[in-house]
Amino acid sequence: MNDNRPIGVFDSGVGGLTVAKEIKRLLPNESIIYFGDTQHLPYGEKSKESITKFTTAITRFLVEQDCKAIVVACNSATSNSIDEIREAAGDVLVIDVISPVAKKVAYELNQKIGVIATKATVNSHAYKKYIRKYNRHLKVIELATPLLVPIIEEGFRNTQVSKYAMELYLSNKKFEDIDTIILGCTHYPLIEKEVQAVFQGRVKVVDSPLIVVNHLIHEMRKLNLMTDSTEPNYHFYLSDYTENFAKLAKHFFGKSITLEQKQL
Amino acid sequence: MNDNRPIGVFDSGVGGLTVAKEIKRLLPNESIIYFGDTQHLPYGEKSKESITKFTTAITRFLVEQDCKAIVVACNSATSNSIDEIREAAGDVLVIDVISPVAKKVAYELNQKIGVIATKATVNSHAYKKYIRKYNRHLKVIELATPLLVPIIEEGFRNTQVSKYAMELYLSNKKFEDIDTIILGCTHYPLIEKEVQAVFQGRVKVVDSPLIVVNHLIHEMRKLNLMTDSTEPNYHFYLSDYTENFAKLAKHFFGKSITLEQKQL
Numbered sequence: 001m002n003d004n005r006p007i008g009v010f011d012s013g014v015g016g017l018t019v020a021k022e023i024k025r026l027l028p029n030e031s032i033i034y035f036g037d038t039q040h041l042p043y044g045e046k047s048k049e050s051i052t053k054f055t056t057a058i059t060r061f062l063v064e065q066d067c068k069a070i071v072v073a074c075n076s077a078t079s080n081s082i083d084e085i086r087e088a089a090g091d092v093l094v095i096d097v098i099s100p101v102a103k104k105v106a107y108e109l110n111q112k113i114g115v116i117a118t119k120a121t122v123n124s125h126a127y128k129k130y131i132r133k134y135n136r137h138l139k140v141i142e143l144a145t146p147l148l149v150p151i152i153e154e155g156f157r158n159t160q161v162s163k164y165a166m167e168l169y170l171s172n173k174k175f176e177d178i179d180t181i182i183l184g185c186t187h188y189p190l191i192e193k194e195v196q197a198v199f200q201g202r203v204k205v206v207d208s209p210l211i212v213v214n215h216l217i218h219e220m221r222k223l224n225l226m227t228d229s230t231e232p233n234y235h236f237y238l239s240d241y242t243e244n245f246a247k248l249a250k251h252f253f254g255k256s257i258t259l260e261q262k263q264l
Numbered sequence: 265m266n267d268n269r270p271i272g273v274f275d276s277g278v279g280g281l282t283v284a285k286e287i288k289r290l291l292p293n294e295s296i297i298y299f300g301d302t303q304h305l306p307y308g309e310k311s312k313e314s315i316t317k318f319t320t321a322i323t324r325f326l327v328e329q330d331c332k333a334i335v336v337a338c339n340s341a342t343s344n345s346i347d348e349i350r351e352a353a354g355d356v357l358v359i360d361v362i363s364p365v366a367k368k369v370a371y372e373l374n375q376k377i378g379v380i381a382t383k384a385t386v387n388s389h390a391y392k393k394y395i396r397k398y399n400r401h402l403k404v405i406e407l408a409t410p411l412l413v414p415i416i417e418e419g420f421r422n423t424q425v426s427k428y429a430m431e432l433y434l435s436n437k438k439f440e441d442i443d444t445i446i447l448g449c450t451h452y453p454l455i456e457k458e459v460q461a462v463f464q465g466r467v468k469v470v471d472s473p474l475i476v477v478n479h480l481i482h483e484m485r486k487l488n489l490m491t492d493s494t495e496p497n498y499h500f501y502l503s504d505y506t507e508n509f510a511k512l513a514k515h516f517f518g519k520s521i522t523l524e525q526k527q528l
Contacts, residue, residue, distance in 0.1 A: 039314055040304070045417075047504050050303055147425070150414035153309075160428035161411070168425060240311050 002228035006031035008067030010058045012043040014248045015186035016073030021252045022209035031233040033065050039239035042149050043076040044118025052081040057264040059088040068225045069093040075184050076118050079126035093219055100215035101208045102130030110180040112139040117184030119144045145169040152187045170198050182206045237262040266492035270295035272331030274322045276307040278512045279450035280337030285516045286473035295497040297329050303503035306413050307340040308382025316345040321528040323352040332489050333357040339448050340382050343390035357483055364479035365472045366394030374444040376403040381448030383408045409433040416451045426458055434462050446470045501526040
């Protein structure tokens with residue numbers, strides 16, 4: 001039995017594209033409907049109430065679009081509103097970006113795990129809670145690094161600006177002896193190499209998009225949700241059209257994608 | 265005849281506080297109602313439609329609060345939505361942050377004026393249009409420097425991050441021989457000294473908050489809107505509570521201010 005309905009993916013902006021791109025790489029035949037809530041970007045500085053309002057509306061929209069699975073490709077949304085999102089999704093499969101990563105990390109040979117993320121994610125302590133659920137003995141140090149999102153949105157990766165921002169953040173005493181780092185924001189895979197450079201190889205960077213998409217595949221197989229089509233469609237909805245989003249979406253998905261403005 | 269109603273001031277976030285602070289300094293007896301639309305921050309990356317929707321709702325709210333004047337303390341709002349804001353304000357005095365500055369600059373001995381601002385302001389070419397209206401012979405070069413807002417919001421002023429971001433932006437060839445610079449975003453007065461340092465004194469930085477508030481005083485006198493009270497109140501409405509806003513508002517206005525969450 002096959003299921004040719006699309007996979008829904010959403011984020012406040014371009015960050016979720018790192019997850020969507022990984023879905024395309026590992027599931028090249030699946031169609032994707034992406035919702036970028038650029039009108040309310042960035043979620044990482046917003047309150048729990050606001051994030052919940054926005055993300056449940058998007059979830060209901062993706063259910064209406066007949067998505068067979070919904071990937072919450074945003075850490076701030078996952079950490080603040082995952083229960084409400086699951087409720088809004090009804091019986092549609094929901095995959096978040098934190099719990100699969102936390103589980104994977106908890107069972108490896110780590111001692112002290114650093115997490116960099118937005119304020120909204122750090123304030124929720126979602127990574128600490130999830131990781132400790134699986135392994136109570138791990139130390140988890142969470143650090144808010146909110147400027148990294150706008151640095152990435154501005155295209156200032158690989159400059160002195162990103163270098164010094166990362167040095168300022170990562171030289172924090174709390175991170176002194178971490179052995180593993182989780183990039184707890186879907187934007188951050190775009191600066192993974194720079195994070196590695198700061199630590200000069202002595203810290204392992206967790207590949208979150210890979211873990212999340214592997215988990216998605218596992219759950220889709222279990223529920224017989226894999227497609228047998230070989231003609232995937234990529235449809236992008238934006239609550240506010242931004243050049244930056246269009247550019248990055250086309251860079252990852254090619255020029256034949258559909259971009260549509262949509263307010264919820 | 266005196267008028268003890270408050271002055272309304274609004275912005276998407278903390279930037280407008282640089283204008284509100286100047287109102288408090290020059291008009292210490294006037295009460296202020298400030299609306300910070302932190303739920304939709306930053307305006308500078310949003311579309312004209314979104315900015316207009318948010319700012320006209322805020323204007324109507326400030327009119328309902330019986331404000332005698334409304335200061336649009338946001339360049340992105342001014343440049344995209346000032347006509348709609350004036351319409352929403354009815355016969356209440358509206359002061360924007362661009363036209364008084366443009367007029368003042370146009371009549372001084374400048375040759376080539378640089379403007380740094382958000383994307384929304386630069387894309388509107390508001391400064392160029394307004395300045396040229398008064399003096400067709402001036403060269404006006406507009407440059408979007410969107411990362412400066414989040415750098416300020418993050419408290420990364422006076423660091424290597426702000427230094428290199430400014431150097432990256434201001435070393436733009438288009439700015440090679442400017443003699444005057446306008447800080448076309450109400451956040452930027454907070455980094456005025458750093459801008460001056462990049463130009464090592466060879467470029468004059470325009471004091472926009474002073475010009476705007478002098479214009480406000482001029483118009484209020486003309487319309488008999490000055491207060492005779494000596495007990496000013498400062499009431500701050502936020503569409504989404506953020507620590508950063510509360511901190512800066514208390515820093516500028518003291519701890520006895522009223523902070524209230526309010527969604528429109």
